[in-house]
Amino acid sequence: MSSNELAQKRRIGLRQRVMRAVGPAGVFFKGFLREPRMVGSVIPSSRSTIDAMLEPVDWANCKLFVEYGPGVGTFCQSVLDRLPRDGELLVIDTNPLFIDYLKRAFTDSRFHAVLGSAADVEEIVRMIGHEKADYVLSGLPFSTLPEGVGQSIVEATSRVVREGGAFMTYQFKGVARDLTARYFPRVTTDMAWFNIPPCILAWGWQTSGKSDAA
Secondary structure (H helix, E strand, O other): OOHHHHHHHHHHHHHHHHHHHHHHHHHHHHHHHHOHHHOOOOOOOOHHHHHHHHOOOOHHHOOEEEEEOOOOOOOHHHHHHHOOOOOEEEEEEOOHHHHHHHHHHOOOOOEEEEEOOHHHHHHHHHHOOOOOEEEEEEOOOOOOOOOOHHHHHHHHHHHHEEEEEEEEEEEOOOHHHHHHHHHOOEEEEEEEOOOOOOEEEEEEEOOOOOOOOO
16 A cells, blocks of 8 residues: 555545544534535424424335435434335435435434435435425525525425325524425414524425415
């Protein structure tokens, strides 16, 4: 092995040791610095927020759960733990750093990590063999997305969520909740007071009837 090859191998080994040392929090922070407008917070969501967000899901009848902007997988293991054996989890992110990390971190055969835009969710869902999603979860920061992108995402989501399913968002501002109310007939809300900072939880239900967004 030449001195250049040895030096390169040592640099790669050092990067790997650093990544192991900083763990998912370090990857999350690095991803935030790379694409701050596409990451909702520099701090991952709290356990109480995760539990509250997932509580309304009918897990026994969930075949496909989709997440936009999974980051380093703060919700992923909780979703996988609740999914039935024949259920699948699809996560979509525009940040290759997060997708690469998730593919290495989650080896469950039910898990799919795709580099792409949430606006293309219908095509991506079909790509993995489904026509509809049961639930779609989003932590994307709708208040900082480029103009028109948030609307395109929610509109596409309203088409891909099955009857009886829901579009689920957790945000520090009410933008996602208000957009959801434009495309889903019924919206329920709550607050996660113990999150840092506190955030608005919203579920847009794909059912007939008038919206009751708060």
